[in-house]
Every structure is written in C-alpha cells, then in structure tokens.
Amino acid sequence: MSFAWAKQYEPQTALTKWLDEKLPLPRLVYNAVGAGYPVPRNLNYMWNFGVLAGFFLVVQIVTGVVLAMHYAANQTVAFATVEHIMRDVNYGWMLRYAHANGASFFFIVIYLHIFRGFYYSSYKAPREMIWLLGVVIFLLMMATAFMGYVLPWGQMSFWGAQVITGLFSAIPLVGESLQVWLLGGFSPGNAALNRFFSLHFLLPFVIAGVVILHIWALHIPGSSNPTGVEVKQESDTVPFHPYYTAKDGFGLGVVLILFTAMVFFLPNALGHPDNYIEANPLSTPAHIVPEWYFWPFYAILRAFTGDLSIPFTGIVLIPAKLLGVIAMFGSILLWFILPWLDKSPVRSGHYRPMFRKFFWFGLIPCMIALFVCGGAPAEEPYVVISQIATAYYFLHFLVILPIISQIEVPKPLPFSITDAVLGQDKAAEAPRTGSVDGGDTGTAPEGSLQPAE
C-alpha cells in the first residue's frame, strides 16, 4: 500500500529491467525504504530509533555468527573459549566487546523506540498490529539477551540462569518439574548451556522475521508523526529516500560514535566483574543481578516481599515469589492491551495536557526508580522505593491511562502536518496538490486512514 502520490519504481538499466520482471527485489527495497515510501515530513529524531534498532540487530547477527565460529558450548571449555576469542583470535576482543555492548545499545535504542511509542501513542489505531508485533520482538529480545548472557559461563551467567529459570518453579504444582525440564538438570549445566546456545543462535533470525512483519505492518498505514495528525495530502510527506536516509544516516553516525566510545574505551562498564570468574556452582555471588536492561523488571519481581495470605490465619493464598513472577511478566504483557486501554482520540502527547504530566512526572521517574532499585541490593530503602514505583507502574497503564483518556480535554490539533510545519498562513499559500480527498475541505474522506477523532 502507499499513498496515491508515492513515486513509482522505474528500472533504468537492462539488468534492473530484467530483474524487475523476474524477481522485483529492487522494487521491494525502493518501496520499503527508498523513494517509493512517502513519510511525514515532520518526524523528529525520536523517529530515528527504529532504523537504529534494525542496525544493531544486524550488528548482533554479524558479530554473533563470527563469535560462534570460535566458541564451544561445553561447560568445561566455554569460559576458556571466550578467553581464546579475547586473546588468540585476530580482533576477537573487538568482536566480543562489540557483541556485548551491541546488546546494550540494542536495548537502549529499543527502549527509546518504545517510549517514543508511549509518548506519541504510536500504538493507537490504525497501528495496533505494528505495536503488537513490536512487543513480540521485545519479548524475543529479552529471551535472546538472557540466553546470550549465559554463554560465557561466568559466575553471573550461571547464577543468572539459576535465578531466571527458578522463576518458573514458582508456578504451582508443575513449577519444580518445569524448571528441571527447562534446564535439563537440577542446576544449570552442560544440557542448559547447549540448549541456550542453540536458541541464542536461532532466536535472532526469528526476531528478524518478526521485524519484517513489523515493517510490513508499518507500511500499511505509513509512519506516525509527532502531531499525531494523519497524512492528508502530498505536501505532508517527503520520500523516505533521500530525506530520511540522510537524516537517519546522521543519527546513525552519532550513535555509532557513542557505541565506539563504549567498545574501545569502556567495554566492561556495562557488565558485571563477577562474570570474569568462571561459573562455580558451589560459590554464590554476594549480589546476583541481571544485565542492566532487565533491572526495571527485576525490581518489579522483587517488589513483592509478602505472601498474599488471609490475615491472622497464616493461610497463604499466593506466595510472594509467584506474585512477583506474575507482576513481572504482567508488566510487559499488559503492553499487548495498551491500544485498547488508552482510548483518547488524540495520539500525540503534545496535545494531551493531562497525559503529558503523568508521562513526564509519573511514568519516567517511576521507570528511573525501578531501574535504580533493580540494580541495587535487596535492602531498604530500595525495597520500599521499588514497591511504590511498581504500584505506580501498574496504576499508570491500567488505571490512569483509561481514566484520563475519558476525562481529558485535548489541545486543538493542527489541520494537517503541513500546517504544523509551516504555520497556517504559509500552508494556505502552498498549493495542495495530490490531496487524498482531491481538495482541502478539511474532512477526512471515506476509507481514509484517519481514526474517528
């Protein structure tokens, strides 16, 4: 699908003409990320992170495939083969540090991408499917990252695997057996390491597949934009190439500079020193912490310190551990129903005064508190802070969003993207060629992509 004014691919050379008849791959690229994809002209830098996430997925797959050529998933040698990569493989240290920090940067750009979605309500109709696929990608990323962290077979690898698979043991009746089945043993060992390596190799390609679906679903309604007003006319859009290839290229350069600074100058800053100690089932680290990108969810897991019991009887209805596991998985799974929780017809947080306050003074501080508490030892005052932040997290998405979408009075929206960029007077001067509805009547035509506003 595309807008009526989208540029059409015209093969120029004999080769591309021949190719276009047999397998129109250049046409596909042209329409997907080339001049054939009209994109709103007012995207800010927050719209850069989808491309960057795709870039880091490629970085992870390329570095990961080469690392796998030198790594052995066997508990007796896994730690040593990682050191072999660091010491004996040509530029092995660069590959491994790029892969380890690449995972961190993948999560940084994904979190910015997700929070862009929260602020500008990118999940709303007609883009629910893009959002749902995005949540699937995020869950797959978390699984992949967790299993990748186990592979160096250091202390945090081993004990992280123990703790995370231990979450499943909280499930009533079958939990203990489930954990043994997942690990292939009573504690992480060779069976667990082998299957984690296999899955860690497989899942990135599954992610790549879902990413293709994500982009496909994006191309049906087209990209959202900071005003939240849908595209109405040709002057609202510019071709993806060269406009956004140039802008994303600059953004990529900036992020690569930061990435390079981490890889070459602070490669271990985001990791834990204990993972340079070989896994030892007989020695538990003082503080078991996951990688930094899981800290907010780890804080939610640990926030539930008390069993749900009937007071004064001692009858436990739900143990604290199970409550924590439900809350942790629930905190991400609730994103699946987000498009139906927030029914405000206005998309952009820019035009939603109440939503905006709760976003900047509620959700963002809450996420920062969860992040800090997740990385801190399970002591006061971190526990109480994480409990308050966890409570706010669920209230924000499940209670506050549905209520404010009902009672909020949004600010007036610009008529069109062109108006928002140029101001109303100038936009009136500009010829409105190629309008969807054939004229600037200001009403969305039947079958337009505009949701009921």
Add this chain to the structure above:
Amino acid sequence: MTIRLGGIIAGLAITAVLVLWSLLPGAYNYAFGPAPEQQPSYAFYEHGEGPAGGFSFDGAFGKWDYAQLQRGYQVYKEVCAACHSLKFVSFRNLRQLGYTEAEVAAEAATWTIPGIDPTTGDQTTNPGKPTDAFPPVYYSGQGNPPDLSLITKARHDGSNYVYALLTGYGEPDPAKAAKVGFEVPDGLYFNKHFPNVNIAMPQPLSDGQVTYADGTESSVAQMSKDVAAFLTWTAEPSLVERRQTGWFVLGFLLFATTLAFLSYKQIWAGLKPKKK
C-alpha cells in the same frame, strides 16, 4: 469498554496486594523494626585507593610501562606463583612485554610443565616451551587461591583493587576492635581493603623480598604496583592496542558523521521553514 474496566480492576487489585501485603508491612518494619544487623568487620573496611600517581596505562591515552610489566612478572614468578595459577596466559604472550624470542624460550624453560611420557605413560614434567600456557598450581593449604589471569577484570576497579589489597595488611585498631568485639578468626588475616576484612591469604610481600633485575628498590608499594600492572596486562593484553584502534575509529566516525550532517542539511534545505 470491557478491556478498560478489566484493566482498571486488575490494576487496582495488583496495587492493593502490593501495598497491603508487601509495602505497608515492609515500610513499618523499615521505620520501626530493628535495624539490620551489621557484621562488626564492616566497621574496619576502607575503600582501597590505587597507587599515588596512578598507573601508566590509566586514561584514554595510557600506555604500558614495559619495564614495570617485566618487574611485575618477576614478582608474580617469585611470589604469587607459589599459590596462584595464570592459566589463560602462555609464555609466547611474554613477547608483548618486550622480551625477545630467545628470551621467551629461555624464560619458558625455567618453568616445569606436567605431562605424560608417551612411551611409558608415566606422569612426568617437561621444561616449558613458548607455546605452553602457565602451569596449574596445586595448593595444599586451606582456602582456594584464585587463578590470576583475569583478576583485575573480575573485581571492581581491579588494578587499583589489587594494589590496595596487597598494601592493606595490618592490625585492626585495638580500641575499636575491643569496642565492637571484633577478632580476626583463626587462620585468617586482617586486610582493611578486603570486603569482609578477613582474608585467607597471609601478607605475601615484604620490603626487599624480590631483587629486581633493573635495580629498582623493591618496597611493598613498588612491588604491589608492579604486579598490579602485570595482572592488568594478563587480564587485558589488548588494552593499549584497543584504545589506539578506538581513536582511529572515532576519528573516522567524526569525519563521516560531519559529512552525513552536512548532506542532511543540504537535502532538507528546501523543506525547512525559515526561522521567524
């Protein structure tokens, strides 16, 4: 509507469970309950600082001091190697410390490597070859001396930690120890820079213990600094090369990003509204 109503009910329920069964009892306990017990040893712990003046490899432009690395290797060989192995390092790697190929072969031959005699099957020992890794160390005493190959990466701020640990031995302040009832347990030694101040390793270094080949005075501080530098090298042999590569890559990226920015500005020049 059903989804929103369900969401509100679920959100209030999970918050109620969290607040009533976890937050309120926990907060009450935090405010009015007994303070969490602290080990008396924590009163003696001091965060360790690195050597005065820092290491030659500190900072983004730092370089190895090869004479120091060679001295550090000597300390490892004559002191640490009695108990601690260095299994991820091979003798051939010593070339990076500035030794010639012949010197490395001669140095390797001073070590004995356990092996099997292929004709009899008996256990035997051979002189080390440059291709051999440092041999395993069998330790019969109490405790479990860790392998030192990665020790400076396996501790927070590892190079400074190793230096601080080696210079942190002493006796606890007797007045303070009597006050909190602290005694160093039998078989352990007091070290104010070790996390729980009771370490199984006796003080390994004393002044003048090693006679440096280059004539440097072998004070405890000097030997600690040298061996900490050597262990930084064993943990990260590519440290200096990595940063040099990094400056080159950063320079290229700054240039490429500047070009990308200029082309972005040029491509968008016709579209951007003029500033009022």
